[in-house]
Amino acid sequence: MTLNRLLARFGMLVVALLVVAMNVIAQGKTVTGKVTDSKDGTPVPNASVTVKGTNTGTTTDATGSFRLVVNDANAVLVISSVGYNNYEVTVGSQLDLSISLTAASGTLNEVVVVGYGTQRKKDLTGAIATVSAKDFVKGAIQTPEQLISGKVAGVQITSNNGAAGSGSRIRIRGGASLRASNDPLVVIDGLPVDNGNALSLINPNDIESFTLLKDPSAAAIYGSRASNGVIIITTKKGKKGKVRFNFSAQGFLQNAIKNVDMMNAQEFTSVLQSKPSLASVANLLGKNNTNWQDEIYHPAFGQDYNLSASGAIINGKVPFRVSGGFLNQDGILRTDNFKRYSGALNLSPRFFKDNLKVDLNMKVAQTVNADADFGAIGNAVTFDPTQTIRTNSNRYGGYFEWLTSDGRPASNSNRNPLALLYMRDHRREQNRFIGNIQFDYSIPFVKGLRANLNLGTEFANERGNFVKTDSAAAAYPSIGGKGGYRNRSYLERRNNLYDFYLNYVREIKSIKSRIDFTAGHGMQEYFYYNFNYQNSYFDGSPNGPAPTFLSNNSDDINGDDGYTMLSYYGRLTYSLANKYIITLNGRADGSSRFSKANRWGYFPSAALAWRINEENFLKNSQVVSDLKLRLGYGITGQQDIPGLYPYLAVYNQSNNNGLYQLGSTFYNRLGPVEYDPNIRWETTRNINAAIEYGFYNNRITGILEVFSRNTKDLVSIVPIPLGANFANSLLTNVGTIESKGVEVTMNFIPIKNETTQWDFGFNVTYANPKITRLLINDDPNFVGNRITNISGSVGGVAQIEALGYRPASFYMYQQIYDQNNKPIEGLYEDLNRDGLINEKDLRVFKPSDAPVYFGVSSSVTYKKLNAGFVLRGNIGNYIYNNVAMQYGVLNQASIGAGPQNMHRDYSQTGFINKQELSDYYIQNGSFIRLDNINFGYDAGRIGKNTNLRITANIQNVFVITKYKGIDPEIAGGMDNNIYPRPRTYVLGLNLDF
Numbered sequence: 001m002t003l004n005r006l007l008a009r010f011g012m013l014v015v016a017l018l019v020v021a022m023n024v025i026a027q028g029k030t031v032t033g034k035v036t037d038s039k040d041g042t043p044v045p046n047a048s049v050t051v052k053g054t055n056t057g058t059t060t061d062a063t064g065s066f067r068l069v070v071n072d073a074n075a076v077l078v079i080s081s082v083g084y085n086n087y088e089v090t091v092g093s094q095l096d097l098s099i100s101l102t103a104a105s106g107t108l109n110e111v112v113v114v115g116y117g118t119q120r121k122k123d124l125t126g127a128i129a130t131v132s133a134k135d136f137v138k139g140a141i142q143t144p145e146q147l148i149s150g151k152v153a154g155v156q157i158t159s160n161n162g163a164a165g166s167g168s169r170i171r172i173r174g175g176a177s178l179r180a181s182n183d184p185l186v187v188i189d190g191l192p193v194d195n196g197n198a199l200s201l202i203n204p205n206d207i208e209s210f211t212l213l214k215d216p217s218a219a220a221i222y223g224s225r226a227s228n229g230v231i232i233i234t235t236k237k238g239k240k241g242k243v244r245f246n247f248s249a250q251g252f253l254q255n256a257i258k259n260v261d262m263m264n265a266q267e268f269t270s271v272l273q274s275k276p277s278l279a280s281v282a283n284l285l286g287k288n289n290t291n292w293q294d295e296i297y298h299p300a301f302g303q304d305y306n307l308s309a310s311g312a313i314i315n316g317k318v319p320f321r322v323s324g325g326f327l328n329q330d331g332i333l334r335t336d337n338f339k340r341y342s343g344a345l346n347l348s349p350r351f352f353k354d355n356l357k358v359d360l361n362m363k364v365a366q367t368v369n370a371d372a373d374f375g376a377i378g379n380a381v382t383f384d385p386t387q388t389i390r391t392n393s394n395r396y397g398g399y400f401e402w403l404t405s406d407g408r409p410a411s412n413s414n415r416n417p418l419a420l421l422y423m424r425d426h427r428r429e430q431n432r433f434i435g436n437i438q439f440d441y442s443i444p445f446v447k448g449l450r451a452n453l454n455l456g457t458e459f460a461n462e463r464g465n466f467v468k469t470d471s472a473a474a475a476y477p478s479i480g481g482k483g484g485y486r487n488r489s490y491l492e493r494r495n496n497l498y499d500f501y502l503n504y505v506r507e508i509k510s511i512k513s514r515i516d517f518t519a520g521h522g523m524q525e526y527f528y529y530n531f532n533y534q535n536s537y538f539d540g541s542p543n544g545p546a547p548t549f550l551s552n553n554s555d556d557i558n559g560d561d562g563y564t565m566l567s568y569y570g571r572l573t574y575s576l577a578n579k580y581i582i583t584l585n586g587r588a589d590g591s592s593r594f595s596k597a598n599r600w601g602y603f604p605s606a607a608l609a610w611r612i613n614e615e616n617f618l619k620n621s622q623v624v625s626d627l628k629l630r631l632g633y634g635i636t637g638q639q640d641i642p643g644l645y646p647y648l649a650v651y652n653q654s655n656n657n658g659l660y661q662l663g664s665t666f667y668n669r670l671g672p673v674e675y676d677p678n679i680r681w682e683t684t685r686n687i688n689a690a691i692e693y694g695f696y697n698n699r700i701t702g703i704l705e706v707f708s709r710n711t712k713d714l715v716s717i718v719p720i721p722l723g724a725n726f727a728n729s730l731l732t733n734v735g736t737i738e739s740k741g742v743e744v745t746m747n748f749i750p751i752k753n754e755t756t757q758w759d760f761g762f763n764v765t766y767a768n769p770k771i772t773r774l775l776i777n778d779d780p781n782f783v784g785n786r787i788t789n790i791s792g793s794v795g796g797v798a799q800i801e802a803l804g805y806r807p808a809s810f811y812m813y814q815q816i817y818d819q820n821n822k823p824i825e826g827l828y829e830d831l832n833r834d835g836l837i838n839e840k841d842l843r844v845f846k847p848s849d850a851p852v853y854f855g856v857s858s859s860v861t862y863k864k865l866n867a868g869f870v871l872r873g874n875i876g877n878y879i880y881n882n883v884a885m886q887y888g889v890l891n892q893a894s895i896g897a898g899p900q901n902m903h904r905d906y907s908q909t910g911f912i913n914k915q916e917l918s919d920y921y922i923q924n925g926s927f928i929r930l931d932n933i934n935f936g937y938d939a940g941r942i943g944k945n946t947n948l949r950i951t952a953n954i955q956n957v958f959v960i961t962k963y964k965g966i967d968p969e970i971a972g973g974m975d976n977n978i979y980p981r982p983r984t985y986v987l988g989l990n991l992d993f
Contacts, residue, residue, distance in 0.1 A: 029071070033097030035064045035079055042757055044101055045134075047081035050241060052088065056316065057241030061947050061992065063864060063938055069242070113211045113234050115187075115221035116501055116518055116569070117452070123516070123575055125583040125607035125630055126218025127688050127705055127743075129153070132209045133236075137870055138934035139953035140252040140302065140986045141204045142329060142338070143167050144233065150855030150872040150931060153705070153743035153763035154214050155229075158971045161979035164300075164331035165338030165369060167200045169971040172214055172229030173707065174739060174767040174849065176684050178807055179715045179731065181640040184212075184229040185222055189361045191436045191456035192225070192524065194495050201365040201432040201460075203325045203342040205248065205306040208236045215688040215707060216634025220605035221569055223587035224637035227684040227711065235361065236310070237346045238319035243311030247991045250304040250951075254982035256297040256332050257956070258966050260883055261904045265289040265385040268901055272893060281894045286387040292380035295389065296417050300336075300982065302329035319348040332982045335421045336372035340365060355442045362435040369428040373420045378977045380417040382887060382900045389418060397423050401473040402898040409473035410897030416473065423472035425465075432460040436497065448505045452520075456497040464489035486536040492529035494562075498522065501569075516573040527562035528644075561644055563592045581609040583632075591639050595647045598680035605634025607688075626694030626701070631687075638682040641715045642731060646679050676732040684711040702746035709739040709769075716801070717785055718775055734776050737807070739769035757861045764854040771803055783842075786811065791976035792886035796916040798974065799848065799880075806847040808972065810880060812919035813842060823920045825911050845919050848973025850877035850926070864938040870931045874969070879925040881905075881965050882976035889914050905964070925968040927961035946993040953986040 035044045043064025050057030051070055060066045068077070070091055077097075079087045084101035091097075111118040112130055129152045136147040145168050149157040156171045175182035186193050188202065211232040213219040219226035263271065265288065272282040308323035327340040342365040349358050390398050395407075399419035402410045409415075436456030443449045468475040470484030477483030501520025508515070569587040585605040592599070612618060612627040651670040660669045690705040714735030747761035775782055784802030789795075800811035814829035831841045852875040859868035886892070888905030890912045909920070932955050939948040961968040965975045 029073070029091075029095075030067060030069050031077075031091055031095055031097065032065070032067050033099055035060050035066065035081070035099045035101060036754075037084075038100035038102045042752055042754065044081050044084065047079055047084075047101070048239070048241075050078050050080075052076040052078050054316070057239075058244065059239070059241070061938070063940070065940075067941075067945060113209070113232055114218070115213065115230065115232070116190075116499075116520060116571070117503055119516065119573065122578065122611065123514075123573055123581050123583075123609075124218075125573075125581055125609040126213065126605075126632055127154075127215035127630075127690065127707070128218050129155075129212045129214065129745075130209060131212075133207070136204075136207075137932055138868070138936075138951065139932055139955045140250055140304065140329075140984050142327065142340075144199045144202050144204045144207055145170055147204055147207065148210050148212075150870050151763075151857065152212055152855075153703070153745045154741075154765045154767070155212060156765075156850075156853050158969055159981060160971070162332060162981040163338075163372075163374075163979050164302075164329045164336050165200065165340070165367065166979075170231070172212065172231075173709065173741060173765075174769050175807065176227045176709065176711045176737065176739075176769075177638055177641075177682060177714065178735060178737070178771075178801060179642055179717070180638050180682055182228050183640075184231050185225045186231050186233065187222075188233045188363075188434060189235055189359075189436060190438060190454050190499075191434060191458065191495075191497055192222070193434065193458050194460070194493050194526065201340070201342075201367055201430060202233070202363065202434075203306070203323070203327075203340070203344065203365065205308075205325055206235045206323055206342070206344045206363065207233055209234045215632055216603075216636045216684065216686040217583065217585070217605045217607035217632025217688060218634075220585040220603045220634040220636055221571055221587055222636075223567065223569065223603040224565070224589035224591065224601050224639045224681060226603070226636040227638040227682065235344060235346065235363070236308075236321055236323075237348055237359070238310040238312065238321035240312045240316060240319050243309055243313075245991075245993050246306075246308045246310075247993075248304075248306045248988065250302075250986055250988035252302045252304075252984050252986040254300040254302070254330075254332050254984045256293075256980050257983045258980060259291075259293040260381045260966060261964070262293070262381055262887070262901050263385070263904055263906075264291070267904070268385055268893075268899070271890075271902065271906070272899065275890065278890075278894055281899050284384075284898050286384065288386055288388045290383075290385050290387060290389060292383045292385065292417055296334055296376050296380045296421060297332050297980075298334055300330035300332045302327070304328075317349065321346045331372060331979075333372045333374075333376065333421070333979060334418075335370060337368075337370040339368045341367075355444060357438075357440040359438045359440070360435075361437075363433070365430075365432045367428075367430045369430075371426045371428060373424060373426070374977065374979060375415075376417040376420040377979060379414045379420060381883065382414050382892075383417055384899045385901055386899075389416070395471070396473045396476070397471060399423075399473070402896065404897070409476045412895075413897035414900060419472060420474055423474070424468040426467070428462060428464045430460065430462045432458075434458050446504075450503050452501050452503065454497065454499040456499075458493070458495040460494075461490065461492040488533040490529075490531035490533075492527075494525075494527040496525045498524075512577040514573075514575040516575075517571070519570040520568075522567045522569070524565045524567075525562065526564075529561075563644065565592070565639075566590045577614070579611045579614040581611070583607045583609075585634065589637065589639075593639060593645055593647075594680055595677060598647070598678060601637045601639075601681045601683070603635050603637055603683075605632065605636075607632030607634075623695055624693075625696065625698050626692065628692040630690040630692070632689075633687050634685075636684050636686070638684070638711075641679070641682070646675065646731065647677050649673075649675055649677075674730050676730060678733075679715070679731070680713060680733055682711055682713050682715055682733070684709060686710075699749045699752070700746070703743070704745075705743040707739075707741050707743075709737075709741075711737045711739075714773075716774055719782075732776075734774065735771065736773040737769050738772050739767060741765065741767035755863050758858070759860075760858045762854065762856040764852065766852050768851050769806055771801055771805060771807060774801060774803060784811075784844075788972070788974060790880075790885070790916050791882050791974075792914070793916050798882075798917075800844060802844050805844050806849065806851075808848045810845050810848065810878065810919070810922050810973070811842050811917075812845045812922060813837070813917050814845075815915075815918045815920040823909050823911075823915075823918065825909070825913070825915065828918070842917065843919075846878035846922050847876065848878060848880075850874035852876055864940065866936045866938075867934065869933045871928065872931050873926070873928040875926045877925045877968075877973065878922050879963055879965065879968060879970055879973050879975050881921045881923050881963075882974055883965060885914060885916060885918075885921045886976075923964055924962045925970070925973070927959055927963065927968040929959045929969065930957040931955065933957055943993070946991055949990040949992075951986070951988040951990070953984070953988075955984040955986065956981055957983070 035047045047060040131148045154173045158169045160166045213230040219230045304327045306325040310321035323344045325342040329338045345362045347360040399416040402413035439453045466487040499522035503518045572584045575581045587603045590600045610629045650673040686709045688707045694701040713733040716735040745763040751758040784800045786797040788799040799808045816827045856871040884905040888903035934953045936951045942948045
């Protein structure tokens, strides 16, 4: 079945459910009311209001108000909310009710989603953080991870760039690997999903909560994939009660807020004309003043619409939620566009007196990317600002280009940035389906025992079509060649899950104990297909007939790759007197990615907790409302390393530079690729200690965590003797990384009364990973692995993995300055005092990732108004200003067929040539970013059954930093061709009816 048919049937199902749902809305007397906290009179939102003995019900809105139709004057309403005692009231002749709920003494009995089930909040012993919908970041949210940016200690989310639909890099307590993935495992409604593009196709509007498992004592239940933490996403579900509809709409405007600091036409002309050696280049200057960066960027508009219905169907017995969404976002770079069509369905029927619970979750999405040519950004930075955008000629689309004497585009010049954007068509269509069904059966003849079967599947494909015409200068035919081209691609991924576990919970009141035991077995299969198409070319004479694509008869198909993982896991939580808790986890994973000798990995963990506030000396305290100590130890793994089967011998076909001659014919040769037959898992050992506290009825709460993490069997590249294993380097298990850190989280409620509530919170994380081993055998002459190429350089490398330092630290010469603090070109510190400046004088200088990062958030509600902000920051990260290095030198102006613009940094240095390894270009990237300001107004009812909420947001409000480039927030620390993050203005409305 094609995805289009699947989407069509999904849409038909949505319509059918809505029709059925509308038919079951009850008719009768309308009762209104407001639910408040009995202690301080504040509204209680999302409280459940149901007619006792029926499935009729509703929930309170943000002001605690509700409206419900009842058929019987003797009906009894049951009002319930997490953290409060249930309240019952007979309707009688009342039409407007005032209801006060009292706080339940056991608020910590609420459950938290963890790996394979739930646990009571008070029984948690690991580093687990939960962010629910009410605390999400507000605004134009395109990808789910943005909902929690800055909200959780130890979690750093960095958007890849400002492109439409761009995702983010997520790090939980920093990275644990060098060559393997550092991405956390993502689990959506119980289904671990493929890390490739895992979040970008999920509609953020469908998400109910995030649970983050940060330490191995919490994450070890996921074993071989949990070294970088686990993100558990729970989507919104239906609830029993009358059908409610929700419609939200947002419109937003984005614009660029800063350009690369390049010279304008007057400055550029002045520099060239002042240099006699550049007289020939200056003669090519034009008479215009074109800001090419302003030309490629434009104000970009977007819209986001979502419609959902939830309630119960089939005589009120089957809770459901169904939703659909459409996002259309233009990027600030011209021709950049991202569209997402999404749908979700949840059905939660219950059978056999609620002993059998069935949860069906389905999510479909289609995204369409019109990808702009990001190369236009670099060309806009360097293109001659004295030239016009267009010419009077119709050739090359009418755009100005640097040409050779015979009228062809010069091969050694940059290209008109607007031509790069408009003279190509690159589209990617991604389709994704994620679905699972869980059967949870409470076995009636064994009290407390239930069985859970989870069957899930994930399917994703991507089709790409890339066309550039032969009239585009960037793809113009060489003499006798062919120009323009079309490239197609097709990728497919599938992921099937089969999982079964038993859970047994028993209260032993005689000894005040509680046992919660889970044991299970699972299998997950991954399949990958990759179809490679040969390029099709236009028939190339510029003066010939209309261009046509040549035939393509030899498409290559590389597919049917995949692997399987088998798992056995268990968890035991024992609680004594609600004060002392121990949790034991264990998992065994077997992966077909490794040889039989190394196929299985074992990942245990143990954690203890002491709820001190339950001791007699604190139990009745009016000050201390919660106090818990935690200590945990665990081992997790990482199997997402380079290569699908890295233990197998592979032979590659040589290219045209490695042919073998036999007679007069040349043949490609097969050559062996280096491999390690004994390669195995990376394993991470972690110790975590924490204190959780709450004071004054939890008006002040917080967590202090300290952790120590050690990753061994680290996959890294090591040098080996020439001729050994047919290579001079090998990917193998050799390295270790040690990391120590501290996390601080604090939340306050300074004001809470009948009309006003102010919530304020902040979190700070310090994480300091250091490499402690990189070689099989120690070598005092080995300085480390050089990594990260410098853009615009031939062989230049900016970073290093070195013993005793953070991964990806910079490796530079120490620049010497004159008495005016101006760098002296080519003059560096002779660190070893041997009279020579060479590689022995390079030093490890500053980390690219911040050792300290923080988030601050606040929200204030006054009657029907609310406002808030989210602020984030990094301290101690450094950035290599590759843009200033590459373009801030005099020789930059004359490296092409025509003049190329220069960075204003030239006025600070006067450099003639590039100084690639000067630490002058390593700049402090510490920053404070006001990420979000949001406002909202609950307008209340605008009709009989419709509530209206109006919102406004500003995103990326300002950045405070010393960094001289466009943006200091760059994952990896290399600033070479960044798509700037825009400032976004958002207006939205939400209708609940």
